[in-house]
Amino acid sequence: MTVSAPLPTPRFLPVVWKLIRLRLLLNWNTFKHAKVGRKIGTIVITLLILAFAGFIFFLSWLLLGFLHSPTIHQYTGFDAAPFLQAVPVLVFAGLFLGILFSSFGVLLQALYLSGDMDFLLTSPVPIRAVFVTKLLQAVLPNFGLIALFGLPVLFGLGISGHYNFLYYPLILLTMVALTLAAAGLSALLVMLVARVVPPRRVAEVLGFLTATISILCGQSGNLYNSMSHNVHVSGTQVNSLFSLLIRLNTPWNPLDWAGRGLVDLGEGRWLSGLLLVVLTLGLSTIAFSFALATAERWYYTGWAGMQVVARRKRPARAERVQPAQTVVLPESAAAVRMRRLVPTPVQAIVRKDFLVLRRDIRNLSQLVTPLIFGVLYTFMFLRPGGGMFPDQPDMPRTLVNVSHFITTYGNIGMSLFVGWMLLSRLSSMAFSAEGKNYWVLKSSPVRTGHLLTAKFLVAYLPTLALGVIFMVAVSIMQKATPVVFLYGLLASAMCLAGMNGLLLAFGVAGANFNWTDPRRMNAGALGCLGQFLTSLFLAFSFSLFVGPLVLVALFQWPLVYGYLVGGIFGIVICGLAAFLPPWLVRKRVERLNEN
Amino acid sequence: MPIQSLIETRNLVKKYGDKLAVNDVSFEVNGGEVFGFLGPNGAGKTTTIKMIVGLLQPTSGSVKVAGYDVQVQPLQAKASSGYVPDTPNLYAKLTGRELLRFVGDLYDLDRAHVAKRTDELLKMFDLTAAADDTVDSYSHGMQQKASLAAALMHDPKVLVLDEPTVGLDPKSARLIKDILRQMADRGAAVCLSTHILEIAERMCDRIGIINNGSLVAVGTMDELRSLGKSGETSLEDIFLSLTGGAEEAEIAEILK
Numbered sequence: 001m002t003v004s005a006p007l008p009t010p011r012f013l014p015v016v017w018k019l020i021r022l023r024l025l026l027n028w029n030t031f032k033h034a035k036v037g038r039k040i041g042t043i044v045i046t047l048l049i050l051a052f053a054g055f056i057f058f059l060s061w062l063l064l065g066f067l068h069s070p071t072i073h074q075y076t077g078f079d080a081a082p083f084l085q086a087v088p089v090l091v092f093a094g095l096f097l098g099i100l101f102s103s104f105g106v107l108l109q110a111l112y113l114s115g116d117m118d119f120l121l122t123s124p125v126p127i128r129a130v131f132v133t134k135l136l137q138a139v140l141p142n143f144g145l146i147a148l149f150g151l152p153v154l155f156g157l158g159i160s161g162h163y164n165f166l167y168y169p170l171i172l173l174t175m176v177a178l179t180l181a182a183a184g185l186s187a188l189l190v191m192l193v194a195r196v197v198p199p200r201r202v203a204e205v206l207g208f209l210t211a212t213i214s215i216l217c218g219q220s221g222n223l224y225n226s227m228s229h230n231v232h233v234s235g236t237q238v239n240s241l242f243s244l245l246i247r248l249n250t251p252w253n254p255l256d257w258a259g260r261g262l263v264d265l266g267e268g269r270w271l272s273g274l275l276l277v278v279l280t281l282g283l284s285t286i287a288f289s290f291a292l293a294t295a296e297r298w299y300y301t302g303w304a305g306m307q308v309v310a311r312r313k314r315p316a317r318a319e320r321v322q323p324a325q326t327v328v329l330p331e332s333a334a335a336v337r338m339r340r341l342v343p344t345p346v347q348a349i350v351r352k353d354f355l356v357l358r359r360d361i362r363n364l365s366q367l368v369t370p371l372i373f374g375v376l377y378t379f380m381f382l383r384p385g386g387g388m389f390p391d392q393p394d395m396p397r398t399l400v401n402v403s404h405f406i407t408t409y410g411n412i413g414m415s416l417f418v419g420w421m422l423l424s425r426l427s428s429m430a431f432s433a434e435g436k437n438y439w440v441l442k443s444s445p446v447r448t449g450h451l452l453t454a455k456f457l458v459a460y461l462p463t464l465a466l467g468v469i470f471m472v473a474v475s476i477m478q479k480a481t482p483v484v485f486l487y488g489l490l491a492s493a494m495c496l497a498g499m500n501g502l503l504l505a506f507g508v509a510g511a512n513f514n515w516t517d518p519r520r521m522n523a524g525a526l527g528c529l530g531q532f533l534t535s536l537f538l539a540f541s542f543s544l545f546v547g548p549l550v551l552v553a554l555f556q557w558p559l560v561y562g563y564l565v566g567g568i569f570g571i572v573i574c575g576l577a578a579f580l581p582p583w584l585v586r587k588r589v590e591r592l593n594e595n
Numbered sequence: 596m597p598i599q600s601l602i603e604t605r606n607l608v609k610k611y612g613d614k615l616a617v618n619d620v621s622f623e624v625n626g627g628e629v630f631g632f633l634g635p636n637g638a639g640k641t642t643t644i645k646m647i648v649g650l651l652q653p654t655s656g657s658v659k660v661a662g663y664d665v666q667v668q669p670l671q672a673k674a675s676s677g678y679v680p681d682t683p684n685l686y687a688k689l690t691g692r693e694l695l696r697f698v699g700d701l702y703d704l705d706r707a708h709v710a711k712r713t714d715e716l717l718k719m720f721d722l723t724a725a726a727d728d729t730v731d732s733y734s735h736g737m738q739q740k741a742s743l744a745a746a747l748m749h750d751p752k753v754l755v756l757d758e759p760t761v762g763l764d765p766k767s768a769r770l771i772k773d774i775l776r777q778m779a780d781r782g783a784a785v786c787l788s789t790h791i792l793e794i795a796e797r798m799c800d801r802i803g804i805i806n807n808g809s810l811v812a813v814g815t816m817d818e819l820r821s822l823g824k825s826g827e828t829s830l831e832d833i834f835l836s837l838t839g840g841a842e843e844a845e846i847a848e849i850l851k
Contacts, residue, residue: 348700352689359688359729436684440745443648444701445674590669594651595611 015125019133053148060156067160086249087157088171089259091150092178093248096255099182102142105206107183107190110138111299112199131187131295139183147175154262163266170265170277174258181284184291191298204361212368254283342457345446349454350461353433357426357458370421374414374470409546411474412488412495415467416538419496422466424531427459427503431511431592432521438513438593448589452504452582460500467492487563491545494570498541498577499534505581506530513593537577545570599626600659601675601753601784602647607656609642609808616642618808619656624784624801626752629775631799632788633830635838639808640788641681644757647786648678661752674702676753677746681761681788683738687731691722691741694730695748702749709748716744720770735762743771747778754778756787760794772798796830806838 031042067084111134120130151171158167193202249256261276339347357363434441441451471492475485506529515521545566552562602624609617617639624630634640645651647658649665649672658665661675685694692713699709717723720740730738739762746754754775760768775785775798789795795802796816803813812822812833819833 344700344703348697352686352693352697355693356686356688436682437686439650439678439680439684440686440698441701442650443673443676443678444698445670445703446701447670591652 012126012129015129016132016136019120019125019129020136023133023137049148053152056149057152057156060153061160062156064153064157065160082246082249084157084161085260085263086245087259088154088262089249089256090245091154092174092258092262093253093255095146095150095175096178096182098146099139099142099179100186103139103183103186104190105203105210106138106142107135107187108194108199108203108206110134111187111190112194113203127299128292128296131292131299135180135183135187139179143175143179150175158266161266163263164268167262167266170262174262174277174280177281177284177288178258181287181291184288184295188291188294188298191295195298208361208364208368212372216372254280342453343450345444346450346454346457349441349446349451350457353430353454353458356433367422367425369425370418370466373421374418374466408478408480408484409488409491409549411471411478411480412491412545413542414474415470415488415492416495416499416542418470419463419467419492420499420534420538422463423459423496423500423503423534426463427455427500428507428510428530429521430455430459430504430507431589432507432513432515435513435515435521442593448586451589452586455507456500456504456578456582459504460497463496463500464493467496483563487545487567490567491542491570494574494578495538495541495545498574499537501578501581502534502537503530505585506533508582508585508588508592511592541570541574541577544573599662600624601626601661602630602755602786603659604643604647605657605659607643607646607658608654609639609646609651610654615808617646617653620805620808620810621656622803622810622813624753624786626782626784627779628800629779629785629787629798631795631802632786632805633790633792633795633802633834634788634805638805638838640805641757642808643805644678644755644786644788648676648755649673650678674749675751676755677749677751679739679743679746679754679756679759681757683735683742685730685738685741685745688729690727690729691717691733691744692726694741695745698745698748704749712748712750716747719774720744736764736767739763740767740771743774747774752783754783754785756785758789759787760789760791792830792834802830804834804837811837 031039034042064084064087111131114134121127154171155168157163158171193199249260251260257276258280261273261280264270264273265277266273342350357367431438468489471485471488474480475488480488510530512521548566548569549559549562551557552559600623602622604623605621607617607620608615620639620643622630632640632643642651646653647660647665649669652666658672660672663672663675665672686697689697695713695716696709699712704712714723717726720743722737722740722744725733725737730741733741739759743756743759746756756775759771759775763771772794775787779785779800787799801813801815802819804811804819812819814822816830819830822833822837
């Protein structure tokens with residue numbers, strides 16, 4: 001028997017370079033084979049980003065140079081030096097914390113959920129190299145983003161403060177070291193979590209939380225602005241902010257050492273500068289090395305565990321209870337009537353879609369947006385003085401009437417806006433949401449009309465329910481009359497139906513079945529066009545119902561004419577919008593997913 | 596009883612842009628027959644199968660399933676057929692039981708029948724224990740079995756399967772082979788594509804070999820043997836000689 005010579009262990013850095021080169025090649029190939037428009041877009045965006053970085057650099061140079069000027073101190077008594085020294089501290093601390101927190105989700109995806117893991121872990125490459133490559137791939141975009149803002153500021157500070165040459169290369173070195181340390185620690189956190197909870201579940205929950213928090217943060221600004229109409233930034237507030245920044249710059253905080261050390265070096269305080277920078281670099285190296293060493297042990301076991309966890313979510317039902325035979329209860333009269341009204345295949349698709357929507361938390365992160373918007377905008381709308389046209393003492397009587405009408409029926413507008421957001425997800429992606437499972441529907445004997453009806457209902461029913469809840473709540477708070485409430489309900493139901501029909505048709509035209517992450521199912525431009533057009537339809541359909549009421553108020557005609565004309569026009573136009581667009585795309589439905 | 600042709604393709608052509616994926620394919624599969632569809636990778640097997648079950652529209656030609664033209668009477672044709680794709684993409688967040696109920700409802704079957712049939716199929720495919728677990732917790736083999744159970748829900752006259760035994764353990768593969776045979780014995784037409792020549796040779800009553808989009812041979816094993824060169828008795832030899840793989844086989848032999 002021939003004993004083959006032992007294979008040499010592949011060297012770490014060349015393997016890392018090979019893997020990074022592979023990634024670069026993939027990116028280059030993606031760019032090379034992209035359509036011309038996309039190529040031009042990529043080049044334009046890159047140039048814009050560079051121009052933006054240049055702009056920040058010059059702005060920082062001028063602004064910080066201005067603050068360095070002794071004239072400022074002479075005339076205002078404001079000593080900018082402590083603030084200027086705190087700027088690098090702020091940038092480096094921000095970089096470290098930003099990478100540490102923002103990398104969690106990206107690293108989770110890169111380390112555990114990317115498709116090439118099987119290939120990489122079965123190849124004769126050191127696991128440490130795979131780990132480092134994945135780390136770099138995941139962290140580079142966030143690093144680039146933070147560096148895009150941070151580097152020009154730090155360079156601008158250096159030039160305006162006439163810092164010595166050592167300051168500049170050490171900025172880059174420190175940034176890289178801190179980024180690697182933060183990413184290493186973040187990766188360890190990911191691995192720790194992945195050992196306890198299945199990574200796919202963590203990603204789902206994280207997506208939901210990120211989306212919710214982002215929306216809440218984004219809207220809290222709007223809410224704050226709307227509550228305090230005029231936000232004045234006083235000199236005292238600016239001084240407080242500067243004081244806070246200066247107070248953050250403390251010698252005992254390790255996060256501040258990098259910034260303080262670089263400033264000391266830049267300003268010629270060599271001993272303290274070198275000590276702090278070396279300390280930062282040393283600690284970063286220790287943190288990264290620790291992460292590497294631990295990763296080698298944790299990564300493989302965590303990844304291997306994930307392969308099992310995915311199939312071991314719950315013990316089989318047989319181990320929990322004796323499997324139940326399906327019990328068929330006699331069908332109630334209501335169920336029989338319902339089956340006559342809504343055919344069984346339609347009911348089946350609706351039931352299936354609701355189950356899938358409810359069980360996949362990744363969908364919830366998209367569906368929660370309208371709810372947050374609804375609650376916030378209702379609050380903004382109903383707070384004192386929050387109407388569309390707050391009463392002015394010198395406003396003519398007719399305009400006051402019109403203003404009151406619009407305020408009274410503004411709830412329809414708000415309900416439609418919230419509904420539009422929900423429909424944008426549910427209706428325009430009704431077909432795309434089927435993804436690779438669409439063959440089940442397509443190979444079944446389901447009529448196109450039934451399929452369209454089911455998808456229409458899946459989007460319409462929850463939106464209508466949300467609209468009704470919204471209308472009831474607002475009507476109670478506004479003490480609306482039953483007529484106003486019922487008319488609002490009719491208008492809301494019809495406008496939502498019209499929007500739903502339009503969005504459904506656009507969803508069919510731009511259906512995309514080739515996705516793995518639900519957040520990426522709406523990849524086409526047609527979805528955006530549909531959302532834009534339906535936002536116009538929203539305003540149009542709202543005006544159809546409310547316009548005649550405003551007119552009768554203007555001309556002081558009997559109100560009943562306004563309700564009649566608005567109701568008839570609204571019902572006809574919205575009914576047509578609900579029915580016609582899906583009917584027009586019915587032939588396309590039959591040919592979906594054939595390319 | 597006269598033999599009824601349950602799958603009938605006539606001059607089937609499918610083009611993707613300039614690329615001819617299927618070129619003038621005509622064959623029939625009778626009731627009570629297991630028909631094997633063989634061909635190298637990219638020969639056009641899956642495209643042909645997808646046209647039979649109505650997932651793809653032919654560029655020209657026609658397909659009849661249980662006497663119904665798939666283009667003209669798609670609902671009747673689909674109601675008569677069951678399909679198992681090569682990759683069992685099923686609704687990950689439905690349980691096995693919910694999936695079968697959903698499929699039963701799509702075929703507008705009676706509620707009581709759906710419930711009874713669901714229990715039968717789950718038991719038959721050894722999925723009862725996992726019936727109330729979501730499909731994403733199933734192994735590949737379990738998903739493949741769930742996919743076949745869904746295809747059998749309405750007891751179709753025509754069963755079309757694309758690589759049905761890929762990824763299955765020997766026990767499950769044997770179960771599927773037995774079920775297909777039983778289906779054929781009860782008068783159904785079974786059309787399956789496979790790469791495993793042993794399965795085709797042992798299971799199929801007739802075999803069609805497709806290469807570069809064209810059907811190069813159709814017939815029983817004996818009929819295929821008569822088409823090959825003298826001395827070619829195994830399906831592997833016949834297949835390689837008809838699809839142009841014989842030279843590669845010779846090279847492989849030399850390299851041994």
